[in-house]
Amino acid sequence: MLRPLALIFSLISIAPGLFAMQLDPAHRLIISVRDQKLMLLDNGAKVATYPVSTSKFGLGDFLGRMTTPLGYLTVAQKIGDNAPAGAVFHNRRFTGEILAPNAPGRDPVITRIIWLRGLEAQNARAFYRCIYIHGTPEEKTIGRPASYGCIRMKSGDIAALYNQVPLGALVQIIPDRLPKAPKAPPVQSSNALTVQAEKAKEQQQLASTSASGSLTIEQMRMAGALAAERKKGQTRKTTPVLNKDAAIVQNNPRT
Numbered sequence: 001m002l003r004p005l006a007l008i009f010s011l012i013s014i015a016p017g018l019f020a021m022q023l024d025p026a027h028r029l030i031i032s033v034r035d036q037k038l039m040l041l042d043n044g045a046k047v048a049t050y051p052v053s054t055s056k057f058g059l060g061d062f063l064g065r066m067t068t069p070l071g072y073l074t075v076a077q078k079i080g081d082n083a084p085a086g087a088v089f090h091n092r093r094f095t096g097e098i099l100a101p102n103a104p105g106r107d108p109v110i111t112r113i114i115w116l117r118g119l120e121a122q123n124a125r126a127f128y129r130c131i132y133i134h135g136t137p138e139e140k141t142i143g144r145p146a147s148y149g150c151i152r153m154k155s156g157d158i159a160a161l162y163n164q165v166p167l168g169a170l171v172q173i174i175p176d177r178l179p180k181a182p183k184a185p186p187v188q189s190s191n192a193l194t195v196q197a198e199k200a201k202e203q204q205q206l207a208s209t210s211a212s213g214s215l216t217i218e219q220m221r222m223a224g225a226l227a228a229e230r231k232k233g234q235t236r237k238t239t240p241v242l243n244k245d246a247a248i249v250q251n252n253p254r255t
Contacts, residue, residue, distance in 0.1 A: 023074055027169035029133075029161075031151055032178040033059065033068065036143050038133075038151065040164060045184035050161060053136070053152040056145045059175065061123045066148040069123035069131060073171040076117035076127055078162060085111050085155040086137065099137045101155065111135030111155040112162040116171055123173075133171075134158060 028041040033054050040047040060067040079092050088097040089109045099106055114133040118126035129149065136142070136152040146152070151173075153161065 022168050024166055024168040025170055027166055029171045031173045033175045034177050037178055039178050042184050046181040047184045050157040051143045053142050053146045055147050055149045061125045068149055069126045070173050071120040071123045073116040073118050073123055073126055075114055075165055075167050075169045077115040079113040087111055101137055101139045103137045106137055109134045110137055112158045
């Protein structure tokens with residue numbers, strides 16, 4: 001599996017003019033025809049796996065046969081930035097029409113288009129044949145061969161994949177099962193990163209304050225306000241709460 005990839009990189013280094021786009025081996029897609037699944041890898045670690053649909057006419061790169069090519073390809077173009085889910089494309093242009101999943105009688109290219117270019121002799125016609133990874137309204141067919149040569153995905157899945165795959169990413173279509181790969185570490189949310197940044201900023205401020213040995217007027221005001229708030233909280237906690245009968249006695253001293 002690694003020898004064809006090494007050969008591709010050697011050809012690029014010898015004749016870079018033949019390749020208009022630089023490959024990005026850190027981002028990689030592996031599509032299994034047998035499993036009808038796509039695996040997204042980041043530096044060799046599995047990020048996600050999605051169900052797909054390859055050609056119902058079999059495998060190959062023959063003109064006019066609507067087959068899915070095998071081998072190494074690359075992401076040549078991405079089309080559909082910010083298009084709504086179900087957006088219909090004709091000749092890679094948004095028509096303005098939007099289809100719901102499994103819309104009866106319709107089978108256009110929808111949502112997003114990832115256009116592939118072949119890197120080997122066995123898939124050299126892929127770009128000319130318009131082999132895409134794209135969304136389909138026929139989501140009920142996902143998981144079995146049902147396409148006309150492209151790799152079909154559900155609208156939600158292709159939109160998610162589109163945002164994670166850069167131009168130049170490697171795509172490998174294999175007839176066998178997906179290989180095993182370690183899981184990628186979870187990506188921290190933006191909120192968690194913000195909290196970490198704020199904590200680091202507070203620590204830096206404390207460190208600079210302790211190093212200088214003096215407080216600014218604003219820092220002293222903030223410290224005084226915090227101390228007052230703590231004192232109020234302690235006063236509320238220590239104030240005894242009278243029960244209902246005791247409150248009645250206090251309000252009616254004659255009883």
